[in-house]
Amino acid sequence: MWSYIFARDEDPITLGCLQVNIAAIIYFIMCFIGGGDFSFKINTIVVITILITGIAGTALAFVGQTYIQKYTTPSHVAIIFILEPVFGAVDGTIEMISSMKAIGCILFIASMLLTE
Incomplete structure (x- = not known):
């Protein structure tokens, strides 16, 4: 940041x-x-x-x-940075992502979007 x-x-x-x-x-x-x-x-x-x-x-x-x-604005930068683990998780789905990791990803992104 x-x-x-x-x-x-x-x-x-x-x-x-x-x-x-x-x-x-x-x-x-x-x-x-x-x-x-x-x-x-x-x-x-x-x-x-x-x-x-x-x-x-x-x-x-x-x-x-x-x-x-x-x-761009600081909020857009934060959203872009927060999407890094999402793309990592999507890439990890090829290697069988667990349901706990998927839930963690969803909560992580939801918390960032809620604060926005």
Whole structure:
């Protein structure tokens, strides 16, 4: 929700790029701090994975999200964010969603819409 506040007054593309780049730097540093057997080998599969998930799946999604937030209301942003678990649940139906999860999803969305 904080990005909505900043997206109104700032360039959303710059803000989205800044969010993604700072997160990437922090996560990369945390890999080294966390220890373990961290190795980074560059090959074709790694490059393709970074391009697909890093650029298309993360960077474009964050920049697009921040850009759209500039032109909508906070309540619409909240509704869009609350629908994320719904789409996850719909996707999970392929893997047999339980009735308790479905009820939880319905209650989650109903509570958001009622407060709206």
